[in-house]
Amino acid sequence: MMEVAIIGSGISGLSVAHHLKKAGVEVKVFEKEEVLGGNIQSEYIDGYLCELGPQTVLADSKMEDFLKDLHLEPIYANPSSKKRYIYKKGRLVALPLSPLEFITSPFLSFSGKLRLLREPFVPKSPKKEESIAEFVRRRFGKEFLDYVVAPFVSGVYAGDPEELSVKYAVRKVYELEERYGSVIRGAIKLKALGPSGKLISFKDGNKTLINKLSEKLEVLKGNVVLRIRRKDEFFLLDTKEGKFSAKAVVVATPSTSASYLLRDLSWSVSEEFDKIYYAPVLVMHISVNAGSLPEGFGFLVPRREGKRILGVIFSSQLFAGRSPKGKDLLTLYLGGATDPQIVDYSDEAVVSIVEKELKEILKIEHFEIIRITRWKKGIPQYTLGYGRYLDLANSIEKEQPGLFLTGNYLYGVSVADCIRASYQVAQRVLEFLELKKGAVV
Structure with missing residues (x-):
């Protein structure tokens, strides 16, 4: 019996495996494909x-x-690379990089600028949850939605701002309104808008990160997990290459694969996860x-x-x-x-x-x-009502001690989001195994 089985060799699964291995935990990573990394792939x-x-x-x-x-x-x-463009009315226009630049540059019309200046005085919506489009139209106006936010949503999520939830897709922006009553006022106070870090890659591409993480891990490539069942205090894994048992299981796959794997542990969660749109x-x-x-x-x-x-x-x-x-x-x-x-x-x-x-x-x-x-299933969409999926993930983890879920459908779609989440997930696994607390964070 192994201590921890991790299903999926994307950045989420490998990062959790790395932390656990470093803490002295026996880990096996199961990957159905012969190539590791999920959608992180670099080719010469x-x-x-x-x-x-x-x-x-x-x-x-x-x-x-x-x-x-x-x-x-x-x-x-x-x-x-700080200079970015928006295609507007037949030509490329440089995107302003700060609230002040939006006011002083010709990027927005005069009425669009006036609408932007009104934002600190716009009241909160009585609605429990808004789409990104509803939120932006209410606070900043339609022009700002059409030419700034909607393209941004396309660039990050390949998504539709009319469908994505501001609370779950852009939580930082949502929380600025919640805490300060204004996005601009909160952003100025916290310097919270814009990238909080530097853009990086690696000499041979982002796949370098996957290769480095996996080089000291035991990864069973081409070994698809067909079924997860519980037996007493541990889990049984039926795989293409045979049966395995583990004290804990981390499912680090897309939600569609997680849906299939969870069907013997919770049919209701399995059915719901299959509805998440990519x-x-x-x-x-x-x-x-x-x-x-x-x-x-x-x-x-x-x-x-x-x-x-x-x-x-x-x-x-x-x-x-x-x-x-x-x-x-x-x-x-x-x-x-x-x-x-x-x-x-x-x-x-x-x-x-x-x-x-x-x-x-x-x-x-x-x-x-x-x-x-x-990519037929490219990026998970944090649509209106997405909180129910997060609640379901929490509930199945409580109902099945030793089961942990992670992936970009739970903690944010970026590589950095997945790596940040890996610290928390690995810490919870260690605490479940009753190992030294604080070994990861």
Whole structure:
């Protein structure tokens, strides 16, 4: 019998495994695929380094401690990456970086600026829960929603602001209103808006993080877990390669897989988790001649502009060494909750759309396709009423001592969110095993 079985080798599962291994716990990681890392995948193709999933990691002090623990050196984004663009009325416009810049720049109309200045005086809504769109229209106005927040939601969640819950998808913003009665007033007081850290990656891409985490762990690749059952004080795992038993189990898979695995432990939780919606995302890597792009991180495209591209990252400007000399690498995103069908289009149809839109937006006539990647279940959507899923996760953990759930459908969709959560999850596992408290945090 092992002490802890971890199901799933994405960043959530491997990070928890790392903490437990460091604390002296016997851990086995089960992964149904032959390739580790979930949607964190980096590939070299003809001299281009392509990130098929997350492009960057936001490194705060906790992340920096985590990397030091792994003896892993990050690379930092080019300072010019602070400059970002929004496609507005036929051209790329630099996005203001502070509340003051929004007021002084021509990005917003005069009426849009007046609406922004009113925000500190807008009362709270009597509604128990609002969508991001409802919240932003009420506090900042429609123009700010259309040209700032909606593109941001597309860039982070590939989501629909009319469907996502402000309380669960952007909790930091929600809490500013709750605590201070105003987002702007609270943000100024706490300096809480904008990234709280530096954008990083690694010389050979984000997959480096997965490789480093897994190198000292026992990972059973290609060994799918078919069933989890409880027997007295421990768990039985039926897998492709045989039966295993464990004192504790950490399910670190997407909610759809967790739904399947939990069916013998709680049929009701299993059914509900299967309803969590993941927005599909199509990622396209293309090459253009160097000098074809404005300087910066990239651009987002508001849906009201009538384009299919959600956004584009200037990958080789963001981090050095991502493309051969004389070439630039672009990473394009399409699909999401507002345009899911495009993920099922043929390569030819997608290329035709991209060719037309890049010509309009960047004036690029020719490009070379490096890779097209389709994530049919890309990013979990923290929709209105999402709290019920978090409550269900808590309830099954209480009903089944020794069972722990983690993943980007519970603690936030970013890599940094998953790593921060891993400390808490590992600590709870250690306390369940009655080992030395404080070994992780």
